[in-house]
Amino acid sequence: MNGKRPASLAQEHEGRKDIVIFGVTGVTGQIVFEHALSRFNADQIVVAGRSRTKMEQTIKDSVNLHPVYESSVSQVQLVEADVSDHESLVKMCKTAKVVLNCVGPFRFFGEQVVKAAIEAKTHYMDISGEPLYLESIEAEWSEVARREGVWVVGSCAFDSIPNDLGLVNFKKEFPGELTGVESYLSFDSGPSGYVGNDGTWQSAIHGFANQGQLKALRKRQNFDPIRYPGPRLPNRGAYFKDPKLGYCVPFLGSDASVVLRTQRYFAFRDRSDPIRFKPYAVIGSLFSLCLMIIFGGLFSIFARYSTTRSLLKKYPRLFSYGFFSTGGPSRKQMEEASFTLYLRGEGYISSFERDNLNEQNQQQKPTVHATSIFRGPDAGYIGTSIIFLEAALCLLREPDSMPSDGGVYTPGVAFKDTTLIDRLRGSGFQIEVVSDQN
Template identity: 40%
Template sequence: MATSKKYDVVVFGASGFTGQFVVEELGRVTSEEERGLIWAVAGRNQDKLNQVLEKASSTIGVDLKDAVDVLLADIENEESLNDMAAQAQVVLNCVGPYRFFGEPVVKACLKNKAHHIDISGEPQFLETMQFKYDEEAKKKGVYIVQSCGFDSVPADLGVLYTVKNFPGRINTIESYLTLNAGPEGAVGHYATWQSAIHGLANAEELRNLRKEMGTKKPLPKSGPKLENRGPAHWSEMLQKWCVPFPGADASVVRRTQRFLYNNGENCPVQYAAFASIPDRIDLFKWQAASKVVTSLADTEFGLGLLEEYPRLFSLGYFSHEGPTQKQIEGASFNMQFIGTGYSNTVLEDGDYDGPPNMTIATQVEGPEAGYVTTPIVMVQAAITLLKEMKKFPAKGGVMTPGTAYKDTSLVERLSDRGVIFSITAPAASN
């Protein structure tokens, strides 16, 4: 990788809703332990970028205006994207939805040999980029590392953390996400909602892509098939109703498991992701809203309604304005992992085709998911890439977090910043 780049990191989309929080987090980190890191912000409006730096300076108590350069780059101006990428070792791409705006940035990074980190939770974009650009990235020694935010580092690295701490061979892992709202409630920004509904609208395209990539073929199993828990089930552990988590976690984890298996590094883990629902009434609301949203997303008119009225159709969970600062400060998340498998004692006796005989429980917990945890993860992902590139597999490629960071210190770095990985119940016989 060229060492003549002017900036270690460039935050593209710094004036967007999520981008402004990434700027604040990067400002904190570079005013503390990473003072030698040289970085810039980029976007299409210089006044807005200057305002973001002013606000971040006020928030973190450090003047960023003289220390951080401002670059002009527009998603619709290829030359400006090339100029930005040519100056950066790592581009933090905060401009979404990525299905609309992501590919030109990836192409600019590849052309100019800049590493690219995104926070996309859109499986179609993620898998399309792997299909189209993985070989080129490998040839050019460029890392395109995807989903480096709340989507989907807690899930992907949480699975690897659980496997690492299991004294044997894990067969299945189920994760259970609880999003905790503070007294002011919780709400997500419109861009996340837009990504989700367009994912529903184009689900058939994703299925066809997976057929073309050959990734629909199931991976081999090391034990009984993971239980199908249906559209909702009661969790004794959480004492709550749970539904399949609609985000990218399952897709990202499966891609990591496929990579590890193809490289002879593990026996694939079967994985399912769930989210908890506070009570039966909320479960009913969730199921009714899901049916309405899925139905509307099938038509152009319905999709327009979903885009215009996110608060209505999401039952208040998403809005054009996004959360207030008080809502962000009061929120947190907890993701529990339950892994089952076979102890080393059983495996030493030869092939064993009985039920798993050992269980482990781990967790990842942290502050508000979208605008506190995501910036923490994205910034630490960039720093880890810069400092520990030799620990990455191969010499480049389009990668999931688990693929890229499996041998690095990212888990420890995140725990130091408040996104904490831990064992809640050590592996024990069933």
């Protein structure tokens, strides 16, 4: 590790708290705070938001739900900060070693916090699942963050650690040389059902409406093509039926973007073999697939035009067939929900076999198959909060296992040498590799 950066930051961070949670009065921010109380000493936690009164009420509500923390929450520091006030953001960031940003949509409110964190020499993490924001931050701020020795790591939650770091871990545990992975994400809403939060819905609207900006950004960067070993993954179309999981569709979240950035890093910076990757979502029944086609088509049309976009924003429950609402899920719904991510991998017994077969026949099929199963609690809030905080603990407790330079990194790059997978296994997640599951 570069010796100058840790020494200089150690001096900068002297007397600071461990973490500051920005956006604590939001639904996700509050749950992150509650889980932080079980992982950090209360006197090492700072919470930040626009209104001190609202923050005090959030803490009171959290204590009512978790009375065990009543005696310690008085040690939590409160700081007022607003994304429209740069100086307040810098002041907030200087209170801690790491800022955990929970304020979205990140395309509107994220870059301001990144800028303030770098200026304050505070490491930055967020829970964003917005590809345009994530890739823009890497393009605009990576060099500045590197010079300042600051780690900036986005998508450090359900988006996109299970797929991104899960794939890195799968490569280590795969019984051979892994060349390609298809991921299948399945949600279990539990007996009480589930309703997604309005914030996720709003991010999806803006993400779909601004796909052209993402394409333009990638075109300007003019990346060299990645050379993958092994054959291409199959093109499964707009939907298909898996014999074990039911109907599936391409997953339109940030995972494909994040994983691609990680694999590009491995290919060009680490000089290691990248892995092909395609993500899918499990829809299950034919009825659910039909609903998705109808409402997904309506969404794609309405999101293109400003007038109809306003209707999508105003009536999330109507235009999502009840899957999203301004209130989001109840605590009971969160506690009952869970997710399972199947990473289906293919490859060869060894790199020698792979290279030898490919020289003889480029269409030679992989000879080894295995599945990595990644199970966890409610993806949107509980699972996200746990993943986020365990990643923060890795950054704080295992700096020698983090990248040697500051910069903007994906989780798969930032945490590949840390104990994050083991931490998640010890925090209620099941992560295992099963051979011969194709």
